[in-house]
Amino acid sequence: MDFPEEGISPDDVTTIHNRLESLRNEVDKLIATAETGRILREGLRVVIFGATNAGKSSLLNCMLGFDRAIVSEIHGTTRDSIEERINLRGVALRLFDTAGLRPPENLVEREGIERTQRTLETADLRLHIVDASGPRPRDFATNPDEFLILNKSDLAEHADWSSTDAIRISCKTSAGLPNLADEIYRRIGSAKLSAESPVAINARHRDQLRRASNSIARALAAIGAGATPEMFAIDLHDAQHAIDELLGGGDEEAVRDAIFSQFCIGK
Numbered sequence: 001m002d003f004p005e006e007g008i009s010p011d012d013v014t015t016i017h018n019r020l021e022s023l024r025n026e027v028d029k030l031i032a033t034a035e036t037g038r039i040l041r042e043g044l045r046v047v048i049f050g051a052t053n054a055g056k057s058s059l060l061n062c063m064l065g066f067d068r069a070i071v072s073e074i075h076g077t078t079r080d081s082i083e084e085r086i087n088l089r090g091v092a093l094r095l096f097d098t099a100g101l102r103p104p105e106n107l108v109e110r111e112g113i114e115r116t117q118r119t120l121e122t123a124d125l126r127l128h129i130v131d132a133s134g135p136r137p138r139d140f141a142t143n144p145d146e147f148l149i150l151n152k153s154d155l156a157e158h159a160d161w162s163s164t165d166a167i168r169i170s171c172k173t174s175a176g177l178p179n180l181a182d183e184i185y186r187r188i189g190s191a192k193l194s195a196e197s198p199v200a201i202n203a204r205h206r207d208q209l210r211r212a213s214n215s216i217a218r219a220l221a222a223i224g225a226g227a228t229p230e231m232f233a234i235d236l237h238d239a240q241h242a243i244d245e246l247l248g249g250g251d252e253e254a255v256r257d258a259i260f261s262q263f264c265i266g267k
Helices: 010-031 034-042 056-064 107-121 177-190 203-224 229-246 252-260
Strands: 044-049 082-088 091-097 125-131 146-151
Touching (some): 044 107, 056 091, 082 177, 091 177, 125 177, 146 177, 203 229
Parallel strands (some): 044 125
Antiparallel strands (some): 082 091
């Protein structure tokens, strides 16, 4: 980038600063759609978890509409995570049934519980299901970003749960399941996760836009510190290069490598 020998006036620098701030805001808005893009492509990760015999596998089967997971009164029947997909009013959900949480009785059960914890760490939505016919465990805890589901509403509810704000269902009679679907969709709708979303970038787009945003931020900081145009022009060149790569320009071989690294081509 070349500048006239007489330099750029303070008014011009102010104009550049304002335009860069506006540009960075727009870039950051695009970056924020990356998570939406992932969910639209891969599905929303919905993890069903809770204590053994709370009804996790039964809930999975109810949401699927067929018996996918083995259901038994024996504690610890589910030892590994089971994944299935459904479509909820146009949004793809990836449902995970997980091993029940309790002190493990053997190494196999311990591994299953550890996998449950790892699956929960990657969840977009967590469904915490409990047996409402039994007492509330002393160490029971939940948090606002998960749905608390009281199962077995076909049985008498234990007094410990009488004032608990939760979604009440019965996997045996299907009571409350439409309400659960409504609540899940309401949570999805608040994030505007629909296939008609106008913009939803992928991981490669996000990385390039972050580079551009960071370069613009450095340029803004340099302008604020009174740097000369020649100094912040370097950062602007970096931002332009990131955008060029995003749009298919720049190093074509590097762009191809970045694109095809997302695919696994079998022999």
